[in-house]
Amino acid sequence: MTATKGLEGVVAAQSSISSIIDDQLTYVGYTIDDLAENASFEEVIYLLWNKQLPTQSQLDALKKELDENMALPEGVIEHLRSYDLSSVHPMSALRSAVSVLGLYDREADVMDNEANKRKAIRIQARIASVVAAFSRLRKGQDPVQPKKGLSFAANFLYMLNGKEPEPIEEEAFNKALVLHADHELNASTFTARVCVATLSDIYSGITAAISALKGPLHGGANEQVMKMLTEIGEEENAIPYVKKALDNKEKIMGMGHRVYKTGDPRAKHLKQMSKQLTELIGEPKWYNMSVKIEEYIKKEKGLPANVDFYSASVYHSLGIDHDIFTPIFAVSRVSGWIAHILEQYENNRLIRPRAEYVGPQKQAYVPIEKRG
Numbered sequence: 001m002t003a004t005k006g007l008e009g010v011v012a013a014q015s016s017i018s019s020i021i022d023d024q025l026t027y028v029g030y031t032i033d034d035l036a037e038n039a040s041f042e043e044v045i046y047l048l049w050n051k052q053l054p055t056q057s058q059l060d061a062l063k064k065e066l067d068e069n070m071a072l073p074e075g076v077i078e079h080l081r082s083y084d085l086s087s088v089h090p091m092s093a094l095r096s097a098v099s100v101l102g103l104y105d106r107e108a109d110v111m112d113n114e115a116n117k118r119k120a121i122r123i124q125a126r127i128a129s130v131v132a133a134f135s136r137l138r139k140g141q142d143p144v145q146p147k148k149g150l151s152f153a154a155n156f157l158y159m160l161n162g163k164e165p166e167p168i169e170e171e172a173f174n175k176a177l178v179l180h181a182d183h184e185l186n187a188s189t190f191t192a193r194v195c196v197a198t199l200s201d202i203y204s205g206i207t208a209a210i211s212a213l214k215g216p217l218h219g220g221a222n223e224q225v226m227k228m229l230t231e232i233g234e235e236e237n238a239i240p241y242v243k244k245a246l247d248n249k250e251k252i253m254g255m256g257h258r259v260y261k262t263g264d265p266r267a268k269h270l271k272q273m274s275k276q277l278t279e280l281i282g283e284p285k286w287y288n289m290s291v292k293i294e295e296y297i298k299k300e301k302g303l304p305a306n307v308d309f310y311s312a313s314v315y316h317s318l319g320i321d322h323d324i325f326t327p328i329f330a331v332s333r334v335s336g337w338i339a340h341i342l343e344q345y346e347n348n349r350l351i352r353p354r355a356e357y358v359g360p361q362k363q364a365y366v367p368i369e370k371r372g
């Protein structure tokens, strides 16, 4: 038995949700370019969960269900008020709050398909509310109740900021949600599938997935990109900064990808949005220094920008706190996690690979008093 480090190239599941072939990403066979330009996030949720685009009445029904389930149980708000919010990372808060959400769901451990679909709606709707409530509570503001009839994107920004977004903000945020919704067997999705393949419940699967997304090699990279841009400060510092980082064998966040070698097809959409939005807020330097870094890393290391690179300056331009970037990734990706969890339940087998043992062999037990 020989291990493949990081499971690179290992095909670990069959799926009909999303695919990456020749650096092209599709959700259920629709290209990400087509969806990013045309689809609402709600349509994408429906697509991922039902493997087909909704009719108008199916979309209306989904929107109504999301609207009806967005408000948080009072116990979850109390939970968020029960600890020092200033001392925790929002991803840790989200991870714990989703676990608490499960405690307030009477169907949490009901495993049939219909119950799982009802829980899917509740989780999708409430994760957005948790992130918004957390963000407000830690600033000493009360949570804002969701407003029925708004799009998912607009409702999130409304709950976050207490005012409805401008059309350009809503459109940009919707596109970001569409672009982040699913991505085949990335680390957090794989984590979710491993978890529920034991026939554990959907809240456990999502909590596990959030835990995996948090890391800076995965979803946590978007926050780190903005940290880097902030440290760089001005355009002329960009190249010296990344050159020094490479000399020190440090990784440049938002660059490189396990699967994409020529480019991440989501990045060009975010790049375009970054240009537009940073100009709009009068801070084009974030876009300009990002372009410089992207070009330099491509030239020096042959690595492309990934989805996390330009999303950082997009979210910054929308006025979102930098440590809320990764929770926003979760607000979108939960749609994909749920799709994969439902797909795993449909045709389940325990996921249990092997390890190549490389430790000592044939050791004889030594009584404790004789150990040196």
Ligand SMILES: CC(=O)SCCNC(=O)CCNC(=O)[C@H](O)C(C)(C)COP(=O)(O)OP(=O)(O)OC[C@H]1O[C@@H](n2cnc3c(N)ncnc32)[C@H](O)[C@@H]1OP(=O)(O)O
Binding pocket: 006, 186, 216, 217, 218, 219, 221, 250, 251, 252, 253, 254, 255, 256, 257, 258, 259, 301, 303, 306, 307, 308
């Ligand atoms: C939503 C997402 O999860 S997208 C990914 C978000 N993560 C990041 O942006 C973090 C930065 N990027 C990385 O760490 C990596 O490119 C990953 C984790 C995304 C992919 O990693 P892997 O496929 O395992 O590649 P690995 O880390 O083994 O790197 C291969 C080589 O490229 C180099 N490399 C990879 N990414 C980078 C980077 N961002 N900056 C500098 N060098 C890099 C490595 O140092 C390594 O070089 P070496 O062979 O000389 O040691």
Ligand SMILES: O=C([O-])CC(=O)C(=O)O
Binding pocket: 182, 183, 185, 186, 187, 218, 258, 259, 306, 307
């Ligand atoms: O697929 C991956 O490894 C990481 C990624 O881009 C994502 O999860 O969107």
